[in-house]
Amino acid sequence: HKPLTVHYYLPSWGELDYMPVLFTMHGAERSGLNQINVWKYLAEANGIIVIAPEFSKENGYSENDYQFGGIFTSATFSSLRPLEEWTYCLLEALFDYVKNETGNLSDRYYLFGHSAGGQFVHRFLLAMPDARVNRAVAANPGSWTFPLSEGFAETDSQNYGWPYSIRNVPFSSEENLRRFFMRELYVQIGTEDIVQDAYFPMDNASMAQGNTRFERAHAFYKCCQDVAKKLSTALRIELVEVEGAGHSSAQMVYGNATVSLPQTDARETGNAFDLLFN
Numbered sequence: 001h002k003p004l005t006v007h008y009y010l011p012s013w014g015e016l017d018y019m020p021v022l023f024t025m026h027g028a029e030r031s032g033l034n035q036i037n038v039w040k041y042l043a044e045a046n047g048i049i050v051i052a053p054e055f056s057k058e059n060g061y062s063e064n065d066y067q068f069g070g071i072f073t074s075a076t077f078s079s080l081r082p083l084e085e086w087t088y089c090l091l092e093a094l095f096d097y098v099k100n101e102t103g104n105l106s107d108r109y110y111l112f113g114h115s116a117g118g119q120f121v122h123r124f125l126l127a128m129p130d131a132r133v134n135r136a137v138a139a140n141p142g143s144w145t146f147p148l149s150e151g152f153a154e155t156d157s158q159n160y161g162w163p164y165s166i167r168n169v170p171f172s173s174e175e176n177l178r179r180f181f182m183r184e185l186y187v188q189i190g191t192e193d194i195v196q197d198a199y200f201p202m203d204n205a206s207m208a209q210g211n212t213r214f215e216r217a218h219a220f221y222k223c224c225q226d227v228a229k230k231l232s233t234a235l236r237i238e239l240v241e242v243e244g245a246g247h248s249s250a251q252m253v254y255g256n257a258t259v260s261l262p263q264t265d266a267r268e269t270g271n272a273f274d275l276l277f278n
Contacts, residue, residue: 127171
């Protein structure tokens, strides 16, 4: 495996043994420090261990390695890597390492990701059915993997597999989809995340999901509802809108479009902290 930089925050009080462990996944700017900065005040006030792995380009993590989990050897998505080489496996190993280093006794962890991190989070849950995740929030991803084993077909007569659907991957079974739908996953989207910024995926398969991140989140959620219905299985995944929020980690964590840190009392409806911990 390539080297991995890990940022962390440990509260200055309380017993580390019994604190919840949160993994927070950065966006395409690849800064674990950004994620620590948006979570640390809530972590300090509420006694939460925060771990922010940093999948930097300097250490060799491409978009294929980070957002798409390194499941395939390259972005042509033709040759699968063995499971133990997937980037996703690093999170489970890191959880064991954190527990070992801190004496923490948690048997599960919490997971948040913003933007590219939101891409990471929902694909991680699809690909790793046994991952020890308690609850997860995928906030404002730019593209989604639709839970369609037959592929994501759209207007240019292409039928897309990974990373836009689960057509050509080893975890596309009905049983795995049922397990994915039973995850406590929140699809969190800012109502003002409607700008096609520099990080907004513009390839054909992404554009077929919608013209904004807001549209794409709704399209993904509706697809989950449709497939769950078709499989006659329960769906625990929920869609949560954050009123007025744009493409900002802090706004999603606090559910507040005007938050300015440090604040710990600025949480409003649909904030990621309460979705995860309350």
